[in-house]
Amino acid sequence: MAKQPLTRDLQFEKKNQDMVKLPKYARIQKRPIPHPPIASPYAGSSTPKTVYISSSTPFMSAVKRVQKLLHQAEKRAMTSVHLSLGNKTKTDRQKLAQMAEGHDKLRKEAGQAEVFIKATGRAMEKAMRVGRWFEEREREYVTRVKTGSVLVVDDVVEDEEGRKRVVEEGERLKKEREEKQEGDDAEESAGSKSAAKKRKRAAAAETEELPETRTRWVNVVEIAVTYK
Structure with missing residues (x-):
């Protein structure tokens, strides 16, 4: 010190x-400092x-x-x-x-x-x-x-319903993408780019394993x- x-x-x-950064369906629950x-x-x-x-x-x-x-x-x-x-x-x-x-x-x-x-x-x-x-x-x-400073451990709490909504949104966007006719990359609209980013985030959320805990310095x- x-x-x-x-x-x-x-x-x-x-x-x-x-x-x-944690996905929206997860939150940090702080433990008492021992x-x-x-x-x-x-x-x-x-x-x-x-x-x-x-x-x-x-x-x-x-x-x-x-x-x-x-x-x-x-x-x-x-x-x-x-x-x-x-x-x-x-x-x-x-x-x-x-x-x-x-x-x-x-x-x-x-x-x-x-x-x-x-x-x-x-x-x-x-x-x-x-x-x-x-x-x-x-x-x-x-x-x-x-x-x-002291190193503390916090719990990562997952909201199952929130995760389910994120996965469903990803599947919906994927289906919309498949139904659309692929156009020229140069003519791709800003909205399509935004949708592509959402699909990537949803796909990552579907496959990524959340840690049970996270450490930080206090x-x-x-x-x-x-x-x-």
Whole structure:
């Protein structure tokens, strides 16, 4: 993914090539974009914490989810420090040294605990708004944004009735063609040329096998938020 400031317009690498045009009797049915299971807020720092944004996600709800995940990370670090300081067998000097070490550890763990805000398509604008909310509170949070793309699979759905109509139209045009007396190619009318194109399309539709699926690249934005 490419790193970009939150204050600038997002830029993406164009990956989708010109796709084969589907016949009128076929349509694309989009599948939900798969993503890993959402991690528990109480999982360790080694488990990435992600908040997925959709176009229907309430703005402040997303903000609070990010804050909760960051708070849990800080709480885990503090618990670790308190447990180490609770050892009564150590001397006061050892406890003071351990306290200083514990505070360093707390700062390090809390600072490294990142929460990722991710969105694709039309939901990216809302994700950016959530990211800017944290960016505006720069005394408390640090943010960074990356852009990229993810390969998704869509289903190609065929309308049997539509295909039947296309085939019947092709057969009708073919029959009309056979009934006409072939004239000079130079005198062929524009209407006949149009009919010839329709026959070719109909013939192709009759013999061509539709793919069951089609792939495409979808733009994705990822915003990392952590305590300062």
